[in-house]
Amino acid sequence: MTSPPVSSPENPLPVRSVATKVAGWIDRLGSIWVEGQLTQVSVRQGTRTAFLTLRDPAADMSLSVTCSPMLIQSSPVPVVEGARVVLYGKLSFFTGRGTISLRATEIRAIGVGELLARIERLRGMLAAEGLFDPRLKRPLPFLPRAVGLITARASAAEKDVLSVARRRWPAVRFEVRNTPVQGPSAVPGILRAIAELDEHPDVDVIVLARGGGSVEDLLPFSDEALCRAVVAARTPIVSAIGHEPDSPLSDHVADVRAATPTDAAKRVVPDAEAELALVAELRARSSAALRGWVAREARGLDALRNRPVLADPVSGLDRRGEEIAEMRRVVRRDVRRALAAESTAVDHLRARLVTLGPAATLARGYAVVQRVVPGDDPEVLRSVVDAPPGTQLRIRVADGSVTAVGMGRVAAPSTASERMDP
Amino acid sequence: MSETPVDELGYEAARDELVDVVKVLEQGGLDLDASLALWERGEALAARCEQHLAGARARVEDALAGRDDD
Numbered sequence: 023m024t025s026p027p028v029s030s031p032e033n034p035l036p037v038r039s040v041a042t043k044v045a046g047w048i049d050r051l052g053s054i055w056v057e058g059q060l061t062q063v064s065v066r067q068g069t070r071t072a073f074l075t076l077r078d079p080a081a082d083m084s085l086s087v088t089c090s091p092m093l094i095q096s097s098p099v100p101v102v103e104g105a106r107v108v109l110y111g112k113l114s115f116f117t118g119r120g121t122i123s124l125r126a127t128e129i130r131a132i133g134v135g136e137l138l139a140r141i142e143r144l145r146g147m148l149a150a151e152g153l154f155d156p157r158l159k160r161p162l163p164f165l166p167r168a169v170g171l172i173t174a175r176a177s178a179a180e181k182d183v184l185s186v187a188r189r190r191w192p193a194v195r196f197e198v199r200n201t202p203v204q205g206p207s208a209v210p211g212i213l214r215a216i217a218e219l220d221e222h223p224d225v226d227v228i229v230l231a232r233g234g235g236s237v238e239d240l241l242p243f244s245d246e247a248l249c250r251a252v253v254a255a256r257t258p259i260v261s262a263i264g265h266e267p268d269s270p271l272s273d274h275v276a277d278v279r280a281a282t283p284t285d286a287a288k289r290v291v292p293d294a295e296a297e298l299a300l301v302a303e304l305r306a307r308s309s310a311a312l313r314g315w316v317a318r319e320a321r322g323l324d325a326l327r328n329r330p331v332l333a334d335p336v337s338g339l340d341r342r343g344e345e346i347a348e349m350r351r352v353v354r355r356d357v358r359r360a361l362a363a364e365s366t367a368v369d370h371l372r373a374r375l376v377t378l379g380p381a382a383t384l385a386r387g388y389a390v391v392q393r394v395v396p397g398d399d400p401e402v403l404r405s406v407v408d409a410p411p412g413t414q415l416r417i418r419v420a421d422g423s424v425t426a427v428g429m430g431r432v433a434a435p436s437t438a439s440e441r442m443d444p
Numbered sequence: 445m446s447e448t449p450v451d452e453l454g455y456e457a458a459r460d461e462l463v464d465v466v467k468v469l470e471q472g473g474l475d476l477d478a479s480l481a482l483w484e485r486g487e488a489l490a491a492r493c494e495q496h497l498a499g500a501r502a503r504v505e506d507a508l509a510g511r512d513d514d
Contacts, residue, residue, distance in 0.1 A: 379479075
């Protein structure tokens with residue numbers, strides 16, 4: 023556009039020319055649509071201009087807005103403090119006071135439907151970025167050194183969180199940051215509080231607590247900047263906004279979603295009494311288990327001790343001794359029996375031999391005479407013819423044999439004569 | 445005769461041969477010389493068996509008498 027006018031300490035520009043040039047520059051910006059939240063609405067009776075302040079919902083920035091009171095009165099939606107609106111207007115520089123303001127010619131309120139649709143779009147975007155990923159959720163500490171609490175001053179939510187947490191764990195420490203929880207200053211205040219508590223060395227968990235409210239009231243908790251701050255914080259954050267059915271986006275990005283502020287208190291501190299009871303119960307159970315173990319082992323040891331081999335170590339030897347004695351008795355009996363049986367068998371054989379042989383006849387005095395034939399078995403002598411004098415003879419009697427030599431021979435008178443004298 | 449001298453026979457051998465001798469004599473059919481010789485062999489075998497048994501009995505009784513002193 024135009025080059026900056028030449029100025030120096032020796033040749034400063036007068037205010038009027040600066041103001042005129044700024045006004046001219048701003049005037050050239052033309053008309054724009056702006057969205058924000060109304061923080062001040064001042065319509066003085068009898069004036070031709072109404073003064074409004076339009077504030078950014080996330081950043082600590084605002085714009086002055088002026089408009090005709092008629093525009094406010096004829097607006098289809100109430101133009102009140104806290105309303106989210108879209109304004110159409112032209113920026114102008116008031117040279118008289120050196121201020122910039124937007125001269126609004128149209129005001130549109132953002133309806134609930136539009137707000138919910140925006141929240142839905144933001145929800146989709148944040149989900150697509152993965153900010154709701156369960157893997158991002160940090161676990162809550164079992165016993166935090168200090169609990170950061172961000173809530174409205176003297177609110178029911180604050181009272182609920184503090185009283186419930188203290189009842190469960192009397193020693194619990196809180197770092198409370200009171201911020202606006204609705205309206206245009208809520209998000210900047212909450213962002214500051216989150217940053218401060220996240221840096222706090224003792225704060226191990228942060229609770230965002232707010233009671234129930236309208237969609238517009240809960241809007242700060244669906245703010246994109248706030249949601250990103252919750253994700254970015256290193257300290258685990260519990261979102262406890264509104265009642266059960268309320269579901270601002272902070273519930274999704276927080277590490278834990280509590281249904282109510284009371285629920286949040288229950289989650290961030292353990293119930294001391296319940297924990298102590300649990301510890302006592304565990305101690306009782308473990309000592310009982312140990313006592314049971316000792317008793318069981320003692321019983322087992324007693325049982326082993328009472329086993330015959332340990333209770334009476336000699337009994338085993340005695341039993342074996344008895345076994346040996348019994349076996350010895352049996353083997354003695356058996357060997358005697360075997361000897362007796364064999365003796366009997368031999369006796370029988372001998373008895374049969376006696377009946378078969380000539381023993382009985384020999385015993386009566388008879389003898390068997392054999393002629394000894396050199397180089398051959400002896401032959402029974404049946405005739406004197408076979409025994410000339412000098413013949414060697416063997417005479418078998420009952421208890422043995424006699425050897426003899428024939429001295430002569432005499433034939434029997436009847437039968438042998440013709441044989442002797444041929 | 446080709447038999448083993450009776451003195452060299454163990455108890456079982458002597459007894460078995462004695463059993464055989466008795467069987468042969470019972471069957472009969474031998475002449476007097478053979479049966480006389482067999483009978484004398486049997487007598488000797490029987491005496492050998494008795495000798496063995498007596499020795500065995502004495503050893504058993506000796507062993508038991510010694511052990512019972514323990």
